[in-house]
Amino acid sequence: MTTIILLFVAGVMLLAAEIFTPGGVLGVAGAVAMFAGCVMAFSEFGPMGGGVAVVAAAALLGLTLYLELVWLPKSRLGRGLVVQSASDAVSQPPVADEAAIKGKTAEAATTLAPSGYVLVEGRRYEAFCQSGHAGKGETLRVVGLDNFRVIVTKS
Secondary structure, three states: OHHHHHHHHHHHHHHHHOOOOOOOHHHHHHHHHHHHHHHHHHHHHHHHHHHHHHHHHHHHHHHHHHHHHHHHHHOHHHHHHOOOOOOOOOOOOOOOOHHHHOOOEEEEOOOEOOEEEEEEOOEEEEEEEOOOOEOOOOEEEEEEEOOOOEEEEEO
16 A cells, blocks of 8 residues: 555656656656556555546646646746746848839849848848849849748849
8 A cells, every 4th residue: 555655646746846857757757656556556456446546646647737737837936937028029030011112223232143132222131033143232123022032133
């Protein structure tokens, strides 16, 4: 009986420790410990004792999950573990407005072979040159927009 209780306690402690060291190893070890406790209860006490052990294991698992997923995030300790701030930065520059830049002249900021960067009214955009190769500093004309880049051609 003591071994079964120790396996259940160890299982719950390993499942709880999984919150602080994510990766799945401690959670799997805790589940194996609780399963081993249930198997031992079936072998020592028969179907009735094993059934009680399964219900107890399920209750302990439910209580542990409730404490970890509902109570802990609201506690002072949990708020210290979770990042609460958000970043409003973007990783990509904004896509150009087609109506605002179509037909305008662009200067090749880099060599376009056929992709590179252009400057349109002082703003830098990723571009694709339909005419093929365009050297740095060459004057181009904006003819449209692709998904994330400006389509240019030689003037």
